[in-house]
Amino acid sequence: MENTTHRQRAEQLIMDKHHSARKAALTAIGRAILLCITALPTLSVVFILFFIAKEALPFLDNLAYLKEFFTSTEWTPSREHDPHFGALAIFYGTIMVTALSCAIAVPLGVVAAICLSEILPFKVSQIFKPVVELLAAVPSVAYGFFALVVLAPIMQNHGGHLLSAIALVAGLPITFLIAFPLGEIAAVKIFKSAISFKGKMAHFLTVAAACAVPIWISYSVQGVTINSGTNALNASIILAIMALPTIVSISQDALTSVGRDMREGSLSLGATRAETIFKVILPCAKSGIAVAVILGFMRVMGETMVVWMASGNSLKIPEPFYNFLEPVRTLTATIAGEMGEADQSTGSARYHVLFAMSFCLLVSGLLMNAASQWVGSVKKGVKRAK
């Protein structure tokens, strides 16, 4: 009896010719359907890349236009008989706004991530994390509207106070992050030990002196009046707020993925919590944090609505070049603004130049993406004693 049931079961398991053909066909169909589904997004990305490159080529092929595109600041595509396509001021606008917003968002975001993952109690960080991620849910046109209607008048009427607030909020984290490790190195070099009283005093004094710099800046800019509230600073502040959720989320994931063994090992060897964070955990998580920064950078570079509404859109490189209180124009806002007049059939160079701009943005995005993949894959090596 047992033998027959075993045999029946065995027969069910053996694939005979009919069973095998039907199962193989079903497997093939299933695979094909999944292949279609996977292929669709890949094909669409390839198609977009190809289309943008194809439409940008008539403009980029023309060497005279190409040279003017990257070196001249005269942007007059609407003139009928002698149009100029000098986009230097526009490239500068994009670079300035991206650099400034990353300068605000990256230190703030990394320090926030450190707080959320290392310092705050678990229950508190459970509340804060979703709030930060809520920032990512606000539509960009709402941010742009806020920048135009609320932030611009505040800048115009209370410019000095706003600047001092920003100097404190953005400046203190940066200086703290820089001064803490440097102060420690200085203390060790001068007093031979960082934990002796002299060493600790030296460390504390360096950090205090460094933090006095943003406080002094914030005090001295109080009297500045801002003439026009839609400028590079306005757009950069809003873009920094938009990039924060990305940077905080990914940095926090990177920090928490450093194993408990690293933390416990460091603490058990007598390091303080601050030393553990800055000397052990941050270096371990640095590739993840670098990925976070690059992704935040990409987010900021491609943002259109906020810069179109809040950056002033003027075609001038600010004088002096670091003056972020002047209006600038970015590539994305130019594409959005010139789109209506540049029809395929009515104006050829005007149409293709917009695709040339998209192509530049696309190429920088792809390079950033590749950089983030490369940085993320660098192994967290442990130095071996030779």
Add this chain to the structure above:
Amino acid sequence: MNKISKAIITAAVCAAAFTGVSASAQETKNIVIDGSTTVGPIAKAFAEYYKEINPKVNITISESGSGNGVKSLMNGACDIANMSRFMKDAEFKSCVEKGILPVAHTVAYDGLAIIVNPDNKIGALTIAQIKDIYTGKIKNWKDVGGEDAEIVIVSRDTNSGTYESFNELVLNKEAIAKNAEYVGSNGQARTRVNTTKNAIAYVGLGFADNTVKPVSVNGILPNAKTITKGQYPIARPLFMFTNKYPHMGSDLFNFTTLHLTKEGKEIIKELGYIPVTE
């Protein structure tokens, strides 16, 4: 089953999946309108009024600028293109090439109001002064009799029919100063002037409400009387372009002849524009 048969089946199903995707188009009674942000409020008010008479028609209005409006008409994406300027030669030619015969309906007249912040002392400017301000020759309000403050120039971007009218009637096609700020709509220009003490901008007359101060140009303030009499120097007609003349009795015909009816003229006057006839 060997590998070749498997590969053939995979390929066949893929091909079938890709070609089998088809969309069914819904046919609804729609009027789609796109174009100028100056004519937009008129179209929206007309649409509201028309919906009361004929609730079965669905009217969608977007305001992306005169340039975008003519582009949509050319591509068959809209039925009416609102424009605050006439079509350019090249646009007309492209329309005809694509089989669209544009017909202009003049729905109202409009003046370009030059607006400044209500706290600004200046109340009068000449056309030459406005031109010099916008081309960058006059940089400070004190050069035209105001306070010592840098002028913040606000202009419309090149999509805009308002910009084209300003370019033709005031600037004589000279280049605007490089530090001018560009905004995307009449409403945004008004917001900038309202919130910025030293700003100057040009908007359609319907947008010069009591949150901003229109200045007199060559001594003449913009209103219905001065525009219809030709006294105000910066005035222009507002158009709605359709593809060929609409069939008499159709919804499109009723909509594009609303400006000739008494109710239509009331609506236009309420919005601050000037009806074509009294």
